[in-house]
Amino acid sequence: MLTAAMFTLAQLGLVKTGMGLGWDETVYVSQVSSHAPPAFFSAPRARGISLLVAPVTSWSSSTSVLRAYLAVLSGLGLFLAFRAWRNMFPIKVLTLGAALFSTLWVTLFYGPQAMPNYWVAIGALAGAGYFARARSAVVDRTALWGVAAGGALMAWMRPTDAVWCSLPLFALMATVRTWRRPWPFAALAGGLLSGAAQWVAEAYLSYGGLGNRLSEASRIQGGLGWNIAVGDQLRSLGGRTLCRPCTGQMPGPEVTGWWLLLPLLAALGLVTAIRLGRAASTSLMLACAATAGLPYLFMIGYAAPRFLLPAYALLAIPVADALIRLPGTVSRGWRPVVTVLLGIALSGHLVVQYVVLERTVQRTTAAHREWDRTADQLHHLSVRPPCMLTGYQALPVAFYAGCSSAATSGHNANSTPGEIVKATAWTHVAVIVAPGAKPPGYARSWEAHRIDDLRVYIPPTYRDQSRQP
Secondary structure (H helix, E strand, O other): OHHHHHHHHHHHHHHOOOOOOOHHHHHHHHOOOOOOOOOOOOOOOOOHHHHHHHHHHOOOOOHHHHHHHHHHHHHHHHHHHHHOOEOOEOHHHHHHHHHHHHOOHHHHHHOOOOOOHHHHHHHHHHHHHHHHHOOOOOOOHHHHHHHHHHHHHHHHHOHHHHHHHHHHHHHHHHHOHHHOOHHHHHHHHHHHHHHHHHHHHHHHHHOOOHHHHHHHHHHHOOOOOOEOOHHHHHHHOOOOOOEOOOOOOOOOHHHHHHHHHHHHHHHHHHHHHHHHOOHHHHHHHHHHHHHHHHHHHHEOOOEOHHHHHHHHHHHHHHHHHHHHHHHHHOOHHHHHHHHHHHHHHHHHHHHHHHHHHHHHHHHHHHHHHHHHHHHHHHHHOOOOOOEEEEEOOHHHHHHHHOOEEEOOOOOOOOOOHHHHHHHOOOOEEEEEEOOOOOOOHHHOOOEEEEEOOEEEEEOHHHHHHHHOO
């Protein structure tokens, strides 16, 4: 519990509640906020995170209140997820595992954000823990409810990730006699189906069927298929929240070292578990971590560090088990030396994580303030709600301005040039043009204004009307 409380306080102190909302966050929050109209909701997204933030966003537009709310919730989630493994691992292993996972910069950064990946991680770890408890011949109702809740939480947030994380659990029940229990299967399947029900129903109502939605989701993600993205994930460890395209220099070994050591430490954790008679539980976590990371390491053409949060959560306990037992693998005389070296390595790791986190928060905050400043300048140009923005970064700027957003191409296409022109008759419309780019044909005769290095085009007819008393 202390680790979870420290995790919450670290988020509030290091990530800053006034960081502003990111691009994806504005999409999720706008679905349940009175601050701006709902943004276009593309095929890969699920509405779990929107429902999670609704208790705050339905009555408050304060980002600080939302961040504090999510920080407290994420701390509680951390506690419950690791608690699912009690009686299977010593408390010191669970405590160290929670500390290792919660001090990663990516965990701290995304814990208080309106993003689904952290919650998939919590659902995966908790669900696997309760599944391991439910394997006994005696029916454990608490464990069964935990399996169902973990599956529902994952599917509620990201249905496709939930399937990948759950594959080893279904494989065990199908192939290993001692794991073949009807109630755990029913709990897991029921949890996944209940969490994904809305997403599947929406697929038929809005996307022409489940197959079409999955196909569209794959297209938006660049087409899922064999693609080695290990190097992309390594580059993203330096604080790049989205690495698409993923070019540039690789971060130094002080940033990537822990990541490269993960497979070795996981293997050492498995060896430790075999010696201590808890191989089944450790193998379960390692298998789920492998399938959770598989699509993001080998099947996608870009990277974001948050994609691997479920894998990190599932690896935390085996790695902690290995680190605690490591000094005992050497002779008695060398144990103090190994212990000191481990302490130095972990301290250095924490420092590096803090440095990356601080830089990422500063860079992200600056970008969000630019969106806020652009929205404020649009208000000075009489582009106020009700209004519509289109063009460069229109989606997040529209949320900050309280406007709707429209796109005629790309992943968020939801309109046509003709529809945008028609909208000028009844609402404020503005086209944002990136530096060096040309405005769309329909806006070339509109009034041009400059906001920092951007150009904004506004229909003159509506501008004239807005000036009338």
